[in-house]
Amino acid sequence: MTEHDPTAYGKGVSADYDAFYAQLPETDEAIACLAELAGGGDVLELGIGTGRLALGLVERGPHVAGIEGSDAMVDQLRTKPLGQTIPVVVGDFAETSVDGTFSLVVLALNTIFALADRDAQLACFANAAAHLEPGGAFVVEAFVLRPDQVAGGWSVNPRMVEDEHVELEVSKYDAARGRIDRTLVHLLPHGNKIVKVVDVYASPGELDLMAHAAGLRLRERWAGWTRTPYVTESTKHVSVYEKPA
Ligand SMILES: C[S@@+](CC[C@H](N)C(=O)[O-])C[C@H]1O[C@@H](n2cnc3c(N)ncnc32)[C@H](O)[C@@H]1O
Structure with a gap:
């Protein structure tokens, strides 16, 4: 694997992240969609950041855990009352383990592309699969090249x-x-x-192959969190990969 510094993003952005991105379009829709996909089970967020999605999920009931590369991002999460209750392991989500298995693992906002190379992306899919219960889902949100x-x-x-x-x-x-x-x-x-x-870009088809290598299969692909159909003109996708029951 090529060397990658999972702390780098947080060093530059953590102090401003919430001001820039807390109100991102579709945040509420993402939380609602993820809560439904979790089906009352536990959720693991890779790159949990300052908790934009995780905090809303916890409010809806699921137990949420996180893996995050940046202490600085976790420090921001910890400034929020609910953020102090979420267990977060600091480490690279391509290879870091947390206790337990989950009905849902999520990797949002193009962060699969933050990994240094294909080997790391493949390792990330394998790590997500290892944390899933049979029948559970790994959700990846990523942009498509314009x-x-x-x-x-x-x-x-x-x-x-x-x-x-x-x-x-x-x-x-x-x-x-x-x-x-x-x-x-x-x-x-x-x-x-x-x-x-x-970013190390991967097309939706390349992500599907990585999922396949990890023993996952594509269940759904939408153009966004409101589940609009994914079409040729779509500029992003939300892909749901399932671990066979
Ligand atoms: C774009 S932010 C998204 C944060 C959050 N998921 C959200 O939706 O607001 C990406 C996050 O992933 C973290 N990150 C990037 N590469 C990582 C890696 N290899 N391992 C763990 N965390 C990583 C960054 O520190 C940052 O907090």
Whole structure:
């Protein structure tokens, strides 16, 4: 595996994460969908971060545990009353174990692409499968490359346009290496913030193969958390992989 620093994202973003992303579109819908998929069982979130999804899930009843690479993100989670009750193991979710098995494992917001290479992504699917009960599901939310990104060169995409926060994503896809360099430019009233991210992109079909290698099979694929159909033009997917009963 290529070296990857799972603490890096949190070091740059933890203090601002909630201000930037707590109100992401579809957050409530994601929580409702995940609660339904959990069916009253326990949930494990890989890359639990500051608890954007986990806290809402706990409020709905499921027991939630997390694996998180960044102490700084966990510190933010711990500032919230319910966040102190969620067991979190700090480590790389491609290889870190927690006690117990779960009816649902979730990896949201493109974070499968944060892993350093295909070996790490394969290991992550295997790790998710190892934490699932038979009949349980591993849910992966990820973007799909836009045609302008596939075409190559730099492309600019407004990710968020609010009164006091505009986020522009400046990205370049290197098809030969399967990498996307993304620079996230946050325009804020008190100044700008720049966050650099390198993604190892995998198409939905490639993710399906990783799932297959881990003994999981695709049960559902939607274009979002409201379960709209996934079609050619979809810009993201929510994929539900099942561990055979
Ligand atoms: C984009 S944030 C998403 C946080 C949360 N799941 C949410 O939906 O708001 C990705 C999170 O995954 C964590 N992360 C990235 N790579 C990781 C790894 N290899 N192992 C564990 N955590 C990782 C980051 O520190 C960050 O907290």
